[in-house]
Amino acid sequence: xxxxxxxxxxxxxxxxxxxxxxxxxxxxxxxxxxxxxxxxxxxxxxxxxxxxxxxxxxxxxxxxxxxxxxxxxxxxxxxxxxxxxxxxxxxxxxxxxxxxxxxxxxxxxxxxxxxxxxxxxxxxxxxxxxxxxxxxxxxxxxxxxxxxxxxxxxxxxxxxxxxxxxxxxxxxxxxxxxxxxxxxxxxxxxxxxxxxxxxxxxxxxxxxxxxxxxxxxxxxxxxxxxxxxxxxxxxxxxxxxxxxxxxxxxxxxxxxxxxxxxxxxxxxxxxxxxxxxxxxxxxxxxxxxxxxxxxxxxxxxxxxxxxxxxxxxxxxxxxxxxxxxxxxxxxxxxxxxxxxxxxxxxxxxxxxxxxxxxxxxxxxxxxxxxxxxxxxxxxxxxxxxxxxxxxxxxxxxxxxxxxxxxxxxxxxxxxxxxxxxxxxxxxxxxxxxxxxxxxxxxxxxxxxxxxxxxxxxxxxxxxxxxxxxxxxxxxxxxxxxxxxxxxxxxxxxxxxxxxxxxxxxxxxxxxxxxxxxxxxxxxxxxxxxxxxx
Amino acid sequence: xxxxxxxxxxxxxxxxxxxxxxxxxxxxxxxxxxxxxxxxxxxxxxxxxxxxxxxxxxxxxxxxxxxxxxxxxxxxxxxxxxxxxxxxxxxxxxxxxxxxxxxxxxxxxxxxxxxxxxxxxxxxxxxxxxxxx
Ligand SMILES: Nc1ncnc2c1ncn2[C@@H]1O[C@H](COP(=O)(O)OP(=O)(O)O)[C@@H](O)[C@H]1O
Ligand SMILES: [Mg+2]
Numbered sequence: 001x002x003x004x005x006x007x008x009x010x011x012x013x014x015x016x017x018x019x020x021x022x023x024x025x026x027x028x029x030x031x032x033x034x035x036x037x038x039x040x041x042x043x044x045x046x047x048x049x050x051x052x053x054x055x056x057x058x059x060x061x062x063x064x065x066x067x068x069x070x071x072x073x074x075x076x077x078x079x080x081x082x083x084x085x086x087x088x089x090x091x092x093x094x095x096x097x098x099x100x101x102x103x104x105x106x107x108x109x110x111x112x113x114x115x116x117x118x119x120x121x122x123x124x125x126x127x128x129x130x131x132x133x134x135x136x137x138x139x140x141x142x143x144x145x146x147x148x149x150x151x152x153x154x155x156x157x158x159x160x161x162x163x164x165x166x167x168x169x170x171x172x173x174x175x176x177x178x179x180x181x182x183x184x185x186x187x188x189x190x191x192x193x194x195x196x197x198x199x200x201x202x203x204x205x206x207x208x209x210x211x212x213x214x215x216x217x218x219x220x221x222x223x224x225x226x227x228x229x230x231x232x233x234x235x236x237x238x239x240x241x242x243x244x245x246x247x248x249x250x251x252x253x254x255x256x257x258x259x260x261x262x263x264x265x266x267x268x269x270x271x272x273x274x275x276x277x278x279x280x281x282x283x284x285x286x287x288x289x290x291x292x293x294x295x296x297x298x299x300x301x302x303x304x305x306x307x308x309x310x311x312x313x314x315x316x317x318x319x320x321x322x323x324x325x326x327x328x329x330x331x332x333x334x335x336x337x338x339x340x341x342x343x344x345x346x347x348x349x350x351x352x353x354x355x356x357x358x359x360x361x362x363x364x365x366x367x368x369x370x371x372x373x374x375x376x377x378x379x380x381x382x383x384x385x386x387x388x389x390x391x392x393x394x395x396x397x398x399x400x401x402x403x404x405x406x407x408x409x410x411x412x413x414x415x416x417x418x419x420x421x422x423x424x425x426x427x428x429x430x431x432x433x434x435x436x437x438x439x440x441x442x443x444x445x446x447x448x449x450x451x452x453x454x455x456x457x458x459x460x461x462x463x464x465x466x467x468x469x470x471x472x473x474x475x476x477x478x479x480x481x482x483x484x485x486x487x488x489x490x491x492x493x494x495x496x497x498x499x500x501x502x503x504x505x506x507x508x509x510x511x512x513x514x515x516x517x518x519x520x521x522x523x524x525x526x527x528x529x530x531x532x533x
Numbered sequence: 534x535x536x537x538x539x540x541x542x543x544x545x546x547x548x549x550x551x552x553x554x555x556x557x558x559x560x561x562x563x564x565x566x567x568x569x570x571x572x573x574x575x576x577x578x579x580x581x582x583x584x585x586x587x588x589x590x591x592x593x594x595x596x597x598x599x600x601x602x603x604x605x606x607x608x609x610x611x612x613x614x615x616x617x618x619x620x621x622x623x624x625x626x627x628x629x630x631x632x633x634x635x636x637x638x639x640x641x642x643x644x645x646x647x648x649x650x651x652x653x654x655x656x657x658x659x660x661x662x663x664x665x666x
Contacts, residue, residue, distance in 0.1 A: 303617045307546055310639035314552040317641045322555070337548055384592070 028272050031253035035269050038261035043232065050224035057220055061213030068206040075199040078130050081123045082195050086188040088116035092146075093181050099153075100174070106157065110150045116184075117143050131191070139187055146180040149173050235264040242271065249487030251275045251282075282484055285464075287358060289477040290410055294356040296417060300381025304348050308341040315341070351378050355413070359406045366403050368433055368442060368509075369394040375412040376431060382417065387425045390416075393432040398442055402512040407485045411493075414478035415446040415505045421469065422450030422503065436508045441491070444509070449502035458497060482507075538562045538653050538660065539580075543573040543599060544588040544615060553586075556642035557649060561661035570594040574602055581607040584652050586645070588615045589623055589635070597627060604631045611652035613645075 095109035120127065120139065128136045153173050156166060235258075242254055253275055254268040319326070319334045326334075355378055376383075376392055383390045412431075419429045429448050436443035453461055460466045462483050467474030479493070486493050490510045497503035540562045542550055550566035557564045562584075567573035570593055577585070577599075585603050589596035600612050611633040616624045624635045633652050636644055650660045 303620070306617045306638040311546060311548040311552075313639040314556075314642060315548060317643070318552045318556060321642070337551075341548070384590075387595070 025276065028253045028276050031255055031272050032269055035254075035256050035265050035272075036261065038256055038259065038265060040262070041260035042262045043228065044263070046228055046231070050221075050228060053224065054217065054220055058217055061209070061217065064209055065206070065213065068202065068209055072199070072202045072206055074126075074130075075195065075202050078123075078126060079192075079195045079199055081119060081127065082188070082191050085116050085119045086192050088112045088119065089181075089184050089188045092116065093185055096177060096181055106150065106154050110147065110154065113143065113147050113150060117147065130195075139184075142180050142183045142187065146177065146184060149177045149180065153177065231262075239264070239267065239271075242268075246271075246275065246278070249282075249484035250490075251279050251488065282481075283361075285477060286407070286410070286481050286485070289414075289475060289481045290356070292475050292477070293410065293413055293417065294352065297352055297355075297378060297382065297413075300379075300385055301348055301352050303385065304381045305345055308345040308348070311341040312338050312345075355406070355409060357406075361404050361407065363402055363404055365400045365512075366405055366408070368398060368401055368408075368444065371405055371408060372412060372431060372433060372444065375409045375416065378409070379413055379416045379420070382420055383429070386420050386423065388420060388423055388427060388429055390429045390431065393430070395432075395434045398433060398435070399511045401442060401489075401509050403489050403509065404485075408489070408509075411482040411485050411507060412444065412446070414482045415507070418478060418505075419446055419448035419450065419503070421474075422452070423448050424450060438508065440511050441508045442511055444507045445504055446507075447502065447504045452499040452501050452503050453495065453497040454499045458495065461495065462493070538584065538649075538656075538658050539582045540564045540584045540586060540649065541567065541573060541577065541582045542586045543567045543570060543596075544586075545569070545592065546588070549588075549615075553642065553645060556646065559661075560646055560650065562649065570599060574599065577603055577606065582610055583656055583658065584611045584613065584633075584649060586613045586615065586649070589620065589627060590617060597623070597630060600627060600630050600632055609656070611656060613648055613652060615640075 089112070092109045092112035095105035095112065098105040099109065120136075120143065124136070153170070156170055156173070159166070238257060245252070253272045256265070256268070315334050315337050319331070323331075351374070372392065372394070376390060380390075416429065416431065423429060427449050429446070432445050432447075434443055434445070435441075457466075457468070462479045463476070464480040465476040466480075467476030483493050486507055486509070491508045494506045494508075495503060496506070538561060540557055542553055542557070542564055543566075544550060545568050547568055550568065554564045554566050565576065565582075567576065570587075573587075574594070585599070587596040587599045596614055600614065603610050603612055608631075612631070614624065614627045614632045614635040616627075616635050616637050620637075624637075627635060633655070634648050636648055646660070653660050
């Protein structure tokens with residue numbers, strides 16, 4: 001019996017190969033195109049831009065720091081000058097006081113004032129700059145006058161005249177001396193206060209600049225590292241999920257997930273190339289494993305074929321022997337037997353040949369129950385040889401699934417053959433189709449009551465080349481290949497087993513009512529619009 | 534001795550019985566044909582046959598069980614097993630259990646007749662020549 005699933009003619013399904021969770025050269029090419037069409041914005045570029053911003057900001061801050069430092073230096077220098085000047089003036093005034101109290105020290109006062117004057121003159125340039133020319137010009141007359149007064153007083157004193165005019169002049173000079181001295185001192189003191197506060201302000205500014213510059217630099221570096229790190233870690237995380245997905249056998253190409261193209265895009269493209277390789281390698285593995293299964297089945301088929309062959313042989317021989325004495329009805333009956341037995345032989349092998357045929361992967365709507373019946377038939381000789389009762393139950397009204405019939409047959413055949421291997425003579429295997437626990441999935445269960453899988457190897461049975469069967473009996477590829485096929489169909493294989501009691505292998509497959517439903521899966525959007533992260 | 538040789542033929546393939554019954558009758562056997570091993574066993578419990586020809590592989594009860602049953606109830610009965618290709622292990626097992634001989638499918642009526650003739654001979658019976666006409 002052939003699969004009843006009706007396959008539409010080839011020409012009616014041109015886009016089929018690009019749909020479904022199916023990997024093909026076209027889907028990979030589409031993915032590659034979509035990936036490479038993104039505008040480039042590499043991590044390298046982002047890193048360089050970040051460095052450039054840090055550099056520019058750093059340079060700006062440095063220049064400003066240099067400027068404020070030199071300003072502070074200038075202010076300190078000026079303050080020293082003002083301080084010198086103030087000290088000289090203060091000293092001069094102290095001597096002036098001595099003069100008034102004891103009539104001494106006038107020349108010392110003059111000396112100090114001259115020194116103060118020379119400070120003013122020596123630092124004329126910087127004073128003019130910082131005080132302003134006007135203020136500077138205002139100090140000079142005072143100091144000149146004070147000097148002048150002191151000199152006149154010294155001159156008067158040396159003449160030692162005691163006339164009334166001299167005394168009056170002396171009095172006048174002394175008064176002026178006091179006034180101008182006071183002026184000078186006030187000026188120097190205000191200058192001192194003013195300069196000191198200016199210096200303090202400059203120092204505060206410089207300190208502020210230090211702190212804010214440093215903070216700004218830190219902030220820029222932090223923001224840049226965060227953005228860069230976020231981008232890198234996000235991508236790494238994404239590739240982690242890809243790796244897990246690929247490991248489970250789903251070879252859907254990696255599609256662009258971001259707006260830009262960068263080093264990770266190249267990685268994605270390399271992975272897609274690798275997927276093609278994996279795919280073709282897996283196809284080889286699948287085919288070779290299928291041939292192993294065919295080999296197993298062949299023994300059963302050869303055996304089964306003996307029955308019709310024997311019937312034909314016996315009938316033909318007897319017909320030859322009794323030809324003359326037979327009536328037409330008998331002859332007709334024997335010829336019909338031969339024809340029927342020939343048909344039966346053909347059916348026995350055609351199912352196997354159909355399965356063995358190398359086929360290109362093709363998704364089509366399938367009636368799972370019919371497919372399973374087909375598969376069971378394929379294994380029926382093995383079942384009979386092992387004296388096992390295989391029961392098949394299908395829940396009514398199950399929707400079709402969208403799958404590759406050849407590959408699914410291979411999956412179920414593997415599970416059934418494994419169940420047969422594990423079952424003792426005369427036991428039972430149940431195969432059933434029922435709606436899965438998850439909505440929109442169907443489940444196929446293959447249940448045996450055989451040896452079961454020991455707990456310590458349960459985790460390994462899906463590994464490629466893991467087998468507990470003797471050399472030449474097991475390849476260890478059955479479950480691994482089956483898992484790959486099922487994953488590609490968007491399903492899962494699960495196992496529940498108890499040593500000595502038996503095992504239940506459950507295959508869940510997604511239901512698709514219309515083929516288009518598959519293309520609506522977001523992961524498979526093949527347009528080149530940027531998807532959003 | 535020319536008593537009729539009684540043969541019970543058991544094979545779940547209907548055509549086998551249909552063709553072999555006349556073939557064996559030609560050499561002087563009385564043949565009862567069964568497709569269902571249970572019915573055959575029931576019949577074997579009623580009556581002993583000179584020769585039992587049984588297929589080794591059937592769905593419910595296999596030829597080995599029939600062999601054991603026959604050997605238990607009438608050890609003299611010659612049991613000829615019909616085996617499939619590449620079932621040497623089963624065939625050997627059958628021989629150990631006391632089968633007279635085995636014959637592998639596909640075979641010709643003459644193949645079987647030869648074995649039946651030898652079996653009859655071992656019982657001191659003789660078949661009649663069939664190929665004369
Ligand atoms: N139904 C089952 N019952 C018990 N053990 C099983 C069953 N199916 C699979 N196994 C275990 O899993 C191993 C791997 O199976 P598989 O990948 O099909 O390879 P193979 O059948 O060639 O050994 C088997 O060797 C067996 O130990
Ligand atoms: Mg296997």
